[in-house]
Amino acid sequence: MRPLDLLQQHLHQRVLVEMRGGRSYRGVLDAFDQHLNLVLSSAEEAANDRVSARAGQTLVRGDSIVYISP
Amino acid sequence: MRPLDLLQQHLHQRVLVEMRGGRSYRGVLDAFDQHLNLVLSSAEEAANDRVSARAGQTLVRGDSIVYISP
Amino acid sequence: MRPLDLLQQHLHQRVLVEMRGGRSYRGVLDAFDQHLNLVLSSAEEAANDRVSARAGQTLVRGDSIVYISP
Amino acid sequence: MRPLDLLQQHLHQRVLVEMRGGRSYRGVLDAFDQHLNLVLSSAEEAANDRVSARAGQTLVRGDSIVYISP
Amino acid sequence: MRPLDLLQQHLHQRVLVEMRGGRSYRGVLDAFDQHLNLVLSSAEEAANDRVSARAGQTLVRGDSIVYISP
Amino acid sequence: MRPLDLLQQHLHQRVLVEMRGGRSYRGVLDAFDQHLNLVLSSAEEAANDRVSARAGQTLVRGDSIVYISP
Amino acid sequence: MRPLDLLQQHLHQRVLVEMRGGRSYRGVLDAFDQHLNLVLSSAEEAANDRVSARAGQTLVRGDSIVYISP
Numbered sequence: 001m002r003p004l005d006l007l008q009q010h011l012h013q014r015v016l017v018e019m020r021g022g023r024s025y026r027g028v029l030d031a032f033d034q035h036l037n038l039v040l041s042s043a044e045e046a047a048n049d050r051v052s053a054r055a056g057q058t059l060v061r062g063d064s065i066v067y068i069s070p
Numbered sequence: 071m072r073p074l075d076l077l078q079q080h081l082h083q084r085v086l087v088e089m090r091g092g093r094s095y096r097g098v099l100d101a102f103d104q105h106l107n108l109v110l111s112s113a114e115e116a117a118n119d120r121v122s123a124r125a126g127q128t129l130v131r132g133d134s135i136v137y138i139s140p
Numbered sequence: 141m142r143p144l145d146l147l148q149q150h151l152h153q154r155v156l157v158e159m160r161g162g163r164s165y166r167g168v169l170d171a172f173d174q175h176l177n178l179v180l181s182s183a184e185e186a187a188n189d190r191v192s193a194r195a196g197q198t199l200v201r202g203d204s205i206v207y208i209s210p
Numbered sequence: 211m212r213p214l215d216l217l218q219q220h221l222h223q224r225v226l227v228e229m230r231g232g233r234s235y236r237g238v239l240d241a242f243d244q245h246l247n248l249v250l251s252s253a254e255e256a257a258n259d260r261v262s263a264r265a266g267q268t269l270v271r272g273d274s275i276v277y278i279s280p
Numbered sequence: 281m282r283p284l285d286l287l288q289q290h291l292h293q294r295v296l297v298e299m300r301g302g303r304s305y306r307g308v309l310d311a312f313d314q315h316l317n318l319v320l321s322s323a324e325e326a327a328n329d330r331v332s333a334r335a336g337q338t339l340v341r342g343d344s345i346v347y348i349s350p
Numbered sequence: 351m352r353p354l355d356l357l358q359q360h361l362h363q364r365v366l367v368e369m370r371g372g373r374s375y376r377g378v379l380d381a382f383d384q385h386l387n388l389v390l391s392s393a394e395e396a397a398n399d400r401v402s403a404r405a406g407q408t409l410v411r412g413d414s415i416v417y418i419s420p
Numbered sequence: 421m422r423p424l425d426l427l428q429q430h431l432h433q434r435v436l437v438e439m440r441g442g443r444s445y446r447g448v449l450d451a452f453d454q455h456l457n458l459v460l461s462s463a464e465e466a467a468n469d470r471v472s473a474r475a476g477q478t479l480v481r482g483d484s485i486v487y488i489s490p
Contacts, residue, residue: 001170003177006199019136020161020204021090030071036201037073043139058139059076061106061132062201064090066159069183069198089276091230100211107213113279128279129216131246131272134230141310143317146339160301160344176341202341206299209323209338229416231370240351247353253419268419269356271386271412274370281450283457286479300441300484316481342481346439349463349478369486371440380421387423393489408489409426411456411482414440 007032010070015040018066023047025060036062077102080140085110088136093117095130106132147172150210155180158206163187165200176202217242220280225250228276233257235270246272287312290350295320298346303327305340316342357382360420365390368416373397375410386412427452430490435460438486443467445480456482 010029017025017038024047027040043054080099087095087108094117097110113124150169157165157178164187167180183194220239227235227248234257237250253264290309297305297318304327307320323334360379367375367388374397377390393404430449437445437458444467447460463474 001179003171003173003179003199005171006179006197023136025137031073031075033073039071039073039076054139056140057076058137059073060137061135063133063203064136065201066163066204067165067198067200069194070196093276095277101213101215103213109211109213109216124279126280127216128277129213130277131275133273134276141319143311143313143319143339145311146319146337203343205341206303206344207305207338207340209334210336233416235417241353241355243353249351249353249356264419266420267356268417269353270417271415273413274416281459283451283453283459283479285451286459286477343483345481346443346484347445347478347480349474350476373486375487381423381425383423389421389423389426404489406490407426408487409423410487411485413483414486 004032004034007036007038007068010068013070016069017060018068019060020064020066025058027054027058030057033062036065036068038062038065038068074102074104077106077108077138080138083140086139087130088138089130090134090136095128097124097128100127103132106135106138108132108135108138144172144174147176147178147208150208153210156209157200158208159200160204160206165198167194167198170197173202176205176208178202178205178208214242214244217246217248217278220278223280226279227270228278229270230274230276235268237264237268240267243272246275246278248272248275248278284312284314287316287318287348290348293350296349297340298348299340300344300346305338307334307338310337313342316345316348318342318345318348354382354384357386357388357418360418363420366419367410368418369410369414370416371414375408377404377408380407383412386415386418388412388415388418424452424454427458427488430488433490436489437480438488439480440484440486445478447474447478450477453482456485456488458482458485458488 015029025043027043031039038060041057043058085099095113097113101109108130111127113128155169167183171179178200181197183198225239235253237253241249248270251267253268255262295309307323311319318340321337323338365379375393377393381389388410391407393408435449445463447463451459458480461477463478465472
């Protein structure tokens, strides 16, 4: 098993994406690439104790990601 | 679907671009490349609770982008 | 012996992963690649003296890792 | 249209270059490359509410650029 | 002599590894690669005036290393 | 004209090199490469309102350079 | 002349190496490579107004170097 295989297993499922700087996103994983760029749908962003919903699909850049978990 | 396909779908539509360091831009997505460099038109920048309009087209460097959403 | 051989030896064993910025993870090492991207299962995250458990498998991005030890 | 085409269109015109860390430059765009390294002439630098003029041509390194707009 | 030759000479000897952000490690150098990823055994970590011992072997990521000395 | 052509034109002339973190150097540009690594002679460093002279030639690493101007 | 030629000229001579974050090293330059990784002997480290001597040879990682001068 390689690390990115985990993302393949979680496609179309809800994931938690923790970012540098204290942000995090929860959403359904619709796509990813080898740089860990992600597309999330029905995403919620949590930053500094504020939660905000993002309509449609969000492209999250892989650079700032710390971890991804179910 | 690959993550950058999302940008192809949003070409010529209004997007929100969240940057590191608390800036964000809203504008119409006129162009992008694989580094996530973007061209936005009719862009508005929000930084530290100040909003300012940018006339014409703005080239946003992909390096500092955290996410892009509709 | 090359450094990544150590991870091969620790596959399926519990490891401590120390990150930049004061976070750390403990979990069973299920997978890794040459960028030090890791998959941990039964992971616990410690950040700012708060410990939280992550169900299932977590993908930790190698970029922010400082060290990995048993 | 690719993002760097925008710079081609703005050659020999006045642009605003916003940098990380709160600096910005205004000047005439005399040259650029694919790293977004720029040559500006008649440039003015704004940093921490101080504006200073730079005689001749200035080479701005692309690494620290956030956006470029007319 | 090339810089990494120094690590070859120090294999199986005790070294001091100084990291960005004020951490340092002392341990026996068991392995290294061209990215300066290191394996240390019998390692001690010093961070913010706290010293803690790490049992077994520790993989230190080269990215955050400032210097390595005997 | 490409951006690095500007450095070719300024060879053997006095330049100002502004760095990240508030340092700057003034000196005669003796050499450069495509990474913007520079050799300056008769250099003066200004950092935090202190100016200090460096005898001989100084190699400035391109990574931390923000701009170079005459 | 290319910038790294300066290091060739300074081989086996005493140099000052200024680092990001306020550290600096003085020592005899025994080796270097194209990443500016250096080996210094009889090195002294100055950090936050503390000077400490390092016995033997020290490998300084090029990434954090700001400048090197005689």
